[in-house]
Amino acid sequence: MPTKQKTNMEISITSLEQLSKSAILERFIEALNDRNLTYYAQDWMKSMGYANMDELHHAISPLIDAMTDAHIDASENIKLVYRCDQGRVYEDWKLSLLGLTYLALNSPHKTKKMNRLQFKIISDYLSNRKKGKKMEAGDIPLANFY
Numbered sequence: 609m610p611t612k613q614k615t616n617m618e619i620s621i622t623s624l625e626q627l628s629k630s631a632i633l634e635r636f637i638e639a640l641n642d643r644n645l646t647y648y649a650q651d652w653m654k655s656m657g658y659a660n661m662d663e664l665h666h667a668i669s670p671l672i673d674a675m676t677d678a679h680i681d682a683s684e685n686i687k688l689v690y691r692c693d694q695g696r697v698y699e700d701w702k703l704s705l706l707g708l709t710y711l712a713l714n715s716p717h718k719t720k721k722m723n724r725l726q727f728k729i730i731s732d733y734l735s736n737r738k739k740g741k742k743m744e745a746g747d748i749p750l751a752n753f754y
Contacts, residue, residue: 641684645702648691652708657715659724664711670702671710680706 646753649664658664675682680751685707703711713726 644704649701656712657717
């Protein structure tokens with residue numbers, strides 16, 4: 609009889625170890641995804657043409673939908689975070705360069721800079737297609753645009 613209990617105990621410990629390893633692996637994968645999330649949406653909001661946080665928040669859902677439609681993992685490009693400033697906690701979004709560019713290009717208030725950026729991205733994309741080169745997220749000129 610003690611052998612049976614010991615076996616059950618060993619199974620429980622093994623299950624806990626597997627759960628712990630699974631949680632560690634999940635955190636590692638999350639950290640890998642987060643390394644590309646280098647832009648805070650609120651820091652870029654005004655320069656992208658968003659007048660207020662409501663406009664920015666309304667743009668997030670179409671961003672996630674577009675990524676899903678394109679079979680791009682949204683969690684690698686956008687993440688809800690909480691920031692603190694002078695004792696005030698508020699929501700913000702951390703974005704990859706791809707996510708930031710999408711928001712900029714779909715801004716409700718187009719500026720001359722945004723129009724030029726759109727044509728630059730399209731022109732670069734078409735030029736690279738002619739050369740047979742695939743355009744990567746790092747090729748998007750937004751980070752150097754301002």
